[in-house]
Amino acid sequence: xxxxxxxxxxxxxxxxxxxxxxxxxxxxxxxxxxxxxxxxxxxxxxxxxxxxxxxxxxxxxxxxxxxxxxxxxxxxxxxxxxxxxxxxxxxxxxxxxxxxxxxxxxxxxxxxxxxxxxxxxxxxxxxxxxxxxxxxxxxxxxxxxxxxxxxxxxxxxxxxxxxxxxxxxxxxxxxxxxxxxxxxxxxxxxxxxxxxxxxxxxxxxxxxxxxxxxxxxxxxxxxxxxxxxxxxxxxxxxxxxxxxxxxxxxxxxxxxxxxxxxxxxxxxxxxxxxxxxxxxxxxxxxxxxxxxxxxxxxxxxxxxxxxxxxxxxxxxxxxxxxxxxxxxxxxxxxxxxxxxxxxxxxxxxxxxxxxxxxxxxxxxxxxxxxxxxxxxxxxxxxxxxxxxxxxxxxxxxxxxxxxxxxxxxxxxxxxxxxxxxxxxxxxxxxxxxxxxxxxxxxxxxxxxxxxxxxxxxxxxxxxxxxxxxxxxxxxxxxxxxxxxxxxxxxxxxxxxxxxxxxxxxxxxxx
Amino acid sequence: xxxxxxxxxxxxxxxxxxxxxxxxxxxxxxxxxxxxxxxxxxxxxxxxxxxxxxxxxxxxxxxxxxxxxxxxxxxxxxxxxxxxxxxxxxxxxxxxxxxxxxxxxxxxxxxxxxxxxxxxxxxxxxxxxxxx
Numbered sequence: 001x002x003x004x005x006x007x008x009x010x011x012x013x014x015x016x017x018x019x020x021x022x023x024x025x026x027x028x029x030x031x032x033x034x035x036x037x038x039x040x041x042x043x044x045x046x047x048x049x050x051x052x053x054x055x056x057x058x059x060x061x062x063x064x065x066x067x068x069x070x071x072x073x074x075x076x077x078x079x080x081x082x083x084x085x086x087x088x089x090x091x092x093x094x095x096x097x098x099x100x101x102x103x104x105x106x107x108x109x110x111x112x113x114x115x116x117x118x119x120x121x122x123x124x125x126x127x128x129x130x131x132x133x134x135x136x137x138x139x140x141x142x143x144x145x146x147x148x149x150x151x152x153x154x155x156x157x158x159x160x161x162x163x164x165x166x167x168x169x170x171x172x173x174x175x176x177x178x179x180x181x182x183x184x185x186x187x188x189x190x191x192x193x194x195x196x197x198x199x200x201x202x203x204x205x206x207x208x209x210x211x212x213x214x215x216x217x218x219x220x221x222x223x224x225x226x227x228x229x230x231x232x233x234x235x236x237x238x239x240x241x242x243x244x245x246x247x248x249x250x251x252x253x254x255x256x257x258x259x260x261x262x263x264x265x266x267x268x269x270x271x272x273x274x275x276x277x278x279x280x281x282x283x284x285x286x287x288x289x290x291x292x293x294x295x296x297x298x299x300x301x302x303x304x305x306x307x308x309x310x311x312x313x314x315x316x317x318x319x320x321x322x323x324x325x326x327x328x329x330x331x332x333x334x335x336x337x338x339x340x341x342x343x344x345x346x347x348x349x350x351x352x353x354x355x356x357x358x359x360x361x362x363x364x365x366x367x368x369x370x371x372x373x374x375x376x377x378x379x380x381x382x383x384x385x386x387x388x389x390x391x392x393x394x395x396x397x398x399x400x401x402x403x404x405x406x407x408x409x410x411x412x413x414x415x416x417x418x419x420x421x422x423x424x425x426x427x428x429x430x431x432x433x434x435x436x437x438x439x440x441x442x443x444x445x446x447x448x449x450x451x452x453x454x455x456x457x458x459x460x461x462x463x464x465x466x467x468x469x470x471x472x473x474x475x476x477x478x479x480x481x482x483x484x485x486x487x488x489x490x491x492x493x494x495x496x497x498x499x500x501x502x503x504x505x506x507x508x509x510x
Numbered sequence: 511x512x513x514x515x516x517x518x519x520x521x522x523x524x525x526x527x528x529x530x531x532x533x534x535x536x537x538x539x540x541x542x543x544x545x546x547x548x549x550x551x552x553x554x555x556x557x558x559x560x561x562x563x564x565x566x567x568x569x570x571x572x573x574x575x576x577x578x579x580x581x582x583x584x585x586x587x588x589x590x591x592x593x594x595x596x597x598x599x600x601x602x603x604x605x606x607x608x609x610x611x612x613x614x615x616x617x618x619x620x621x622x623x624x625x626x627x628x629x630x631x632x633x634x635x636x637x638x639x640x641x642x
Binding site: 176425442443445448496497500501 | 547549550551552553573575576577578579640
């Protein structure tokens with residue numbers, strides 16, 4: 001049974017004098033804060049805090065959490081977001097005291113294990129991207145985009161081209177963060193049209209490509225789940241004009257071990273470890289958006305980055321002069337020392353310390369668990385699942401981009417809207433009643449009444465079949481029932497307009 | 511204003527051209543079809559009076575619960591007036607898109623783009639195709 005009482009606001013549950021813990025009487029003389037602090041540091045009144053018992057506060061949050069849908073409780077085909085299941089072993093590994101209890105200011109000599117792991121993470125991400133160097137610093141995908149564009153800006157400054165190269169070309173179905181990052185990094189954005197199949201409109205691309213280009217940003221596979229058909233031609237054309245190619249790595253889940261951005265022409269990319277490598281979305285702590293770049297851009301990477309050197313050997317010493325690894329010789333890692341260094345022409349820090357290592361450790365664990373063949377299988381299954389679902393859904397919700405996709409596809413509810421007055425939002429809301437998290441709707445804007453489905457690799461055929469059948473059933477339901485859905489959730493349709501226009505989050509205090 | 515008397519841009523802006531003291535001034539808004547497609551609107555960022563705008567370039571932004579969308583200038587010229595009350599009562603964009611929902615007035619400096627605008631019938635046809 002659902003407990004609604006304890007999900008009241010904590011302020012409503014508050015009773016004066018209630019405590020979670022009572023401390024023993026103070027055994028040193030108490031001094032009033034006025035004696036200890038300057039006047040300016042003392043608040044006029046004590047903050048109004050709710051007073052509740054420990055069981056109350058635990059029930060409050062646990063009950064609230066049950067009102068949510070999560071990838072641990074429901075199928076969650078939220079397109080573009082790659083809501084893949086987060087294996088619990090990643091959590092266990094990241095919580096090990098040797099990782100979790102470190103202080104970021106500890107001397108490098110005392111955190112060699114952590115640095116070793118982070119060094120390997122840089123290597124793995126470089127290998128998977130086909131790009132030479134990596135920085136783990138950025139704290140999110142969009143932050144990675146921004147950092148990489150600052151790297152590009154620094155590179156062009158060095159080449160004496162920063163006055164000339166001001167333009168960043170972005171396809172019109174890109175994530176909104178792409179043009180936003182470009183503007184924040186000081187560039188002018190130019191939108192490039194895309195075709196119905198999701199590919200770049202080449203005529204429009206060539207019309208906008210000239211010697212002013214700094215960076216061409218592309219998401220590949222793109223947001224309608226199509227691998228850009230002209231990728232190589234686009235990259236070559238940009239390079240010929242002296243520009244750089246940025247890959248938005250949001251959809252790496254479709255191509256792991258199958259192809260590499262560096263091999264299809266990208267000079268820079270970010271990863272979303274929470275998508276591709278199963279870091280938890282949001283709840284597991286701060287995110288990360290590591291970036292990889294080509295060799296010529298490596299000197300500009302944000303630092304510090306982790307470097308590996310041979311212990312007690314001069315920098316010139318070659319690794320093969322050391323005795324090969326054997327179980328009887330000291331462990332390989334003990335021959336090396338890991339240190340934090342700043343690349344020679346670094347744009348500087350974009351985050352404190354090395355970045356948000358918690359999510360990187362989970363991603364590291366995921367990469368090590370799967371290995372190269374396993375990662376390829378992840379992508380193959382993600383693509384297979386999406387194609388299977390597409391083939392079932394297209395008969396009642398047309399998929400404008402065609403019969404094949406990568407990791408996700410975008411169906412259009414426009415026929416449903418025209419014939420029955422049922423909007424994509426109605427379908428999305430109704431799915432909640434059947435125990436499915438809704439797909440992404442109304443993105444990308446290039447597809448009318450977009451319903452964007454990304455099943456991910458972990459779902460079984462039975463789950464996909466049941467979802468497709470539910471979706472089909474919903475498209476035939478009474479429109480009025482759908483307009484008012486969901487009917488079974490604690491909150492039906494929040495007033496999104498008011499929430500956006502009057503975002504008052506503070507509870508009125510007593 | 512009657513929708514049938516207006517001109518329309520491919521990007522769903524409407525235009526009413528009037529002669530004001532020898533200069534052509536375009537009153538600009540967004541069409542009912544666009545408002546419907548954008549769904550619930552939450553913000554509008556109006557252009558600044560005095561801003562020079564270029565036909566077919568973004569000159570204003572509307573944000574709905576779905577997304578932020580550019581509004582494109584249908585003509586080239588200078589913004590001479592904006593509907594300053596609009597941001598506080600966005601609902602008029604839905605209830606009266608061709609009247610109270612006007613966005614800005616632009617004094618046209620280059621009339622060449624006017625020829626590219628559609629009449630009502632042509633615009634209706636475009637909407638029907640996009641809706642399909």
